[in-house]
Amino acid sequence: MKNNKPYFIVFGNEKGGTGKSTLAMHVAISIAEQGRKITIIDLDVRQKSIFRYMENRQKFHNGSDIKLPTADYFVIKTSKLDSIKAAQQADQGALLQQLDNLAPDTEFVLIDCPGNNTYLSRLAHALADTLITPINDSFVDFDLLGEVNADNYEVGRLSHYSEMVWESRKLRLVGGKKPLDWIVTRNRLSSLDSRNNRRVHAALTALQKKIMFRYVPGLSERVIYRELFPKGLTLLDMKKVETMGKTQPSHIAARLELRNLVESLNLPEKAS
Secondary structure: OOOOOOEEEOOOOOOOOOOOOHHHHHHHHHHHHOOOOOOEOOOOOOHHHHHHHHHHHHHHHOOOOOOOOOOOOEEOOOOOOHOOOOOOHHHHHHHHHHHHHHOOOOOOEEEEEEOOOOOHHHHHHHHHEEEHHHHHHHHHOOOOOOEOOOOOOOOEEOOOOHHHHHHHHHHHOOOOOOOOOEEEEEOOOEEEEEOOHHHHHHHHHHHHHHHHOEEEOEEEEEEHHHHHHOOOHHHHHOOOHHOOOOOOOOHHHHHHHHHHHHHHHOOOOOOO
């Protein structure tokens, strides 16, 4: 890898259906909109959600006079070698080669991990300066982080995923790197308050002190996100694209949520 190491943002979650790739796309375009160079790497060779999102964006860009902020994007194909050790070495080589080929002015690398435990995903977690883990507003998803007592909803044993992140954090410290900034966000939030919502919120608030992550507000569940994907657009593009229709109050609220989330990431500022 080059000496001018970019800042790594990794989206990791070993459960699917949390809106991880949609959230990652919006964070990436938020960075690109600031005129900063970002490269997206998709490790989910099966779904390729964020890679396909960027392909849709490129198609829209090519067929329109509207100039939208964009990013370089790649997908890392996993090895099909029979030997596990050889396959892992090949996967690591493919990722490192892609990082070596980054444009010299790249400031950020955003890596979208698959919704399961893979060797490439573990490598990405070890690279992360900021790790973002979105979860649905449910104790089913909370189980990704830790086990909850069924009677009092207190957090007990940590999950395998939390232990893996903890190991990545220790490796960074041993290597003399800055501490990992782990962010957990409740994503696809319901607009309706409920006892479950309050219990998940309380459990996350308690757990963040135990395993040292930052619990920040995420994005609400909105139909608009599903409508944006086919054109590769984000909430940030809606003012520029008339075909997306009239801006609704819910869209303004969604953009505010996104802005608050991006600000809470505390990403490095652009060098003056």
